[in-house]
Amino acid sequence: MLLIDDDALMLKYLSGLMQWDDLGISALLQTYSSVKALDLFKQEQPDIVITDIGMPQINGLQLADQFKRMKPDVRIIFLTCHEEFEYLKQAMNMNADEYLLKDKLFASQLEEALLKSMKALQQNAVQEARNSYQEDFVRNLDVLKTSFFKQLTESGGDEQAAVQYARRLGVKWRYPSFKMGIGHIQQSSLYGRYTQKDIELLRYSVYNIASEISERHEGISVFRHNGYLMVLMNYRNTATGTPQQDIQRYMEEVQRHVESFLKIQINFVCCMSELTLGGIAVANRRWQWERWQLFYENTDLLLWRWDRHCLLYPVPGSLKAYAKKVEGAVLEGAEGAVMKLLEEMRREASEKFVQPLEWIALCTELIRTLEVKLSVRAKDEMFYLSLDAAMSNDELIGLLRWRLSELMEQSKKPQQSKHSEPKLQAIDHYITSHLSDNISSIDIAHFLGFNPSYFSRYFKRLTGMNITDYMHRYKVGVAEQMLRNSDEKVEHVAAKLGYYERSYFSKVFKKYTGLTPTELREKIK
Incomplete structure (x- = not known):
């Protein structure tokens, strides 16, 4: 609280008039200078100000106006020797808590005015808390609704x-x-x-x-x-x-x-x-x-309807043959033939009620094979997540149309990156095809037809890292996309990528991303 009066004796009288501690006021600031009062207010930001009105340099009304600008919720009690209507009118316009006459001031009057100010502060604090709670509630409403529905x-x-x-x-x-x-x-x-x-x-x-x-x-x-x-x-x-x-x-x-x-x-x-x-x-x-x-x-x-069921069948050889034809047409750049073949595949899968997961897997294999053969590196794993999330045959074929058109377009552009190296593309494809397996450099060397010892040196020269580090980086990249774009449990993501101990997966993940899987999920919420 801040006491202001240019009369030193009055200031001393005011400071001794009350048992301030009994009212819960422990910090009592006082000054007889209106200029110094402004500095004190800026530094300490008191909740209540008791100020004389008639002061030189800056009067109490002008001070109060500046205090309100700096702290709109400050409570003001005015003191004066004058019973002039103009002063009272201005004080009321400032929403002052009280207007007290010095020559008629008693301790009970000042205490009553202070209690009024403190009550107003408490009410403001309660209202601010309510407003803050309401703002937090509105801001988090969608999160609360999502959590509630998940529980349902x-x-x-x-x-x-x-x-x-x-x-x-x-x-x-x-x-x-x-x-x-x-x-x-x-x-x-x-x-x-x-x-x-x-x-x-x-x-x-x-x-x-x-x-x-x-x-x-x-x-x-x-x-x-x-x-x-x-x-x-x-x-x-x-x-x-x-x-x-x-x-x-x-x-x-x-x-x-x-x-x-x-x-x-x-x-x-x-x-x-x-x-x-x-x-x-x-x-x-x-x-x-x-x-x-x-x-x-x-x-x-x-x-x-819950009572409607149909039998689903394994992918037939005819559909696999269509996939091979699509692969050939894409490599030849025959877009018209590709689109016609895709329509035939759509009809074939629909008429034979092919098991959707197997059908999606065949489409995924087709795209990954073409990415390797065309030396076009996938930008990320998002497209494959889209394939997995397809809800209908039409949606799946629509995704294939888009990606195959993009592949044919990209294959026409010169590849500048070292990732256009065919052997590296083949390695990526092999890793992707065995994401859930614990493959070794020997497995990849045999796949490429290399001597294992030579392959290790060749790979280090090609990429600047060893194959184990490369595989971890590749799998962690896939894991990060899955964690960002699905609600799968961390354990399930880890298992899909060949990490069957969550603690080990978290350790590897943090090494390459700086975060554990759980920390990543918390960060993107």
């Missing part, structure tokens, strides 16, 4: 508690019945307009569009979950209701707006079953298991 999909839990917590997040569920939809950005619609690095921003943009539209549709709430847009519609189950049509209309509106604003396509799978809140976890697990059954249902809004 993993366990279900106490339905009543879930409804109450959802209300705190601004989601009101009044009825026991739900419909669920899953939205997925069609990866093939990104290429040519966006890069894979834009995918997270696009997902968030889609979520924002869907959230805004949900405000116009009763009972609709949206969440983000593992890269998907999850839609829940809470509804009253009546004979006259049309919940299925309502959620479909909502999804179609989202599709139109996403295509209009972002120029990309979002596909939806809509569960036809009526769900309870606890049943959302069951539906999500079932969809994860059965989504490959829907792979050949090429539509942007698919109605999913």
Whole structure:
């Protein structure tokens, strides 16, 4: 607190008038100079100021004005010898806590004024805390909603508690019945307009569009979950209701707006079953298991019935033969033939209900083989993550069309980098084809037809590092892309890359990136 009065005796009287410690005021600053008062205020920033009004150089009203500019929430108590209306009017305009006359000042009056100021400070502090909490809550609302939905999909839990917590997040569920939809950005619609690095921003943009539209549709709430847009519609189950049509209309509106604003396509799978809140976890697990059954249902809004099943078959020799023809056509630069063959492959896979994971694996092998033969190094592993995430046969073929066209275009350009060295491309391909294996330099030497001892010297001369270091760098690069762009557990990522002890994987990962996998995940949240 700061006391200001140009009358030294009055200043001494004021400082002895109160038991300041009893009021919780331990730091009492005082000065008889208005100029020095400004310096003291700048340095100490007191919460309460008691100041005389009639002072030379700078009067109390002018001081208070400058204090308010430096600290808007400072509390001001004015002292004066004058009962002039103009002074009182100006003091009131400054929102002063009190206006006290010196010749009528008693300890009780000053204490009452101080308590009033301290109460106002407390109220301001409480309000600021509330505002800060509200700002933090709004800022973290999406994170809280995502965490909440993840809990729903993993366990279900106490339905009543879930409804109450959802209300705190601004989601009101009044009825026991739900419909669920899953939205997925069609990866093939990104290429040519966006890069894979834009995918997270696009997902968030889609979520924002869907959230805004949900405000116009009763009972609709949206969440983000593992890269998907999850839609829940809470509804009253009546004979006259049309919940299925309502959620479909909502999804179609989202599709139109996403295509209009972002120029990309979002596909939806809509569960036809009526769900309870606890049943959302069951539906999500079932969809994860059965989504490959829907792979050949090429539509942007698919109605999913749990009782519909189809048999899936291994990749036939005819499809592998088509892949060989595509490889030959790409090497010849015959783009028309490539596109025609891709259409035939699409039809063949669809008609024979080829197991999607095996079909995706064949497509991945085709691209990697061509990258080696054309000496075109993949920019990163993002494209392969897109292949793995393909939700339909049409999406998979769309990705192939884009990448094969890009490969044919890139193959026409001169390669300046040392990475155009064919043997290095072959080594990269071998490592990629054996990511989950513990391969050695001897394995690679045999693959290339080299003497193992000569190969070690040759590789060191080619790259400036030994093959073990190179393989770790290569795998860590793949691991970093997977950790950044998927929600897979660290253990699963490590196992896919041939590291079966998490501690060893973390040690290797930190050596080449400076962070452990967990630290990387925390950094990109």
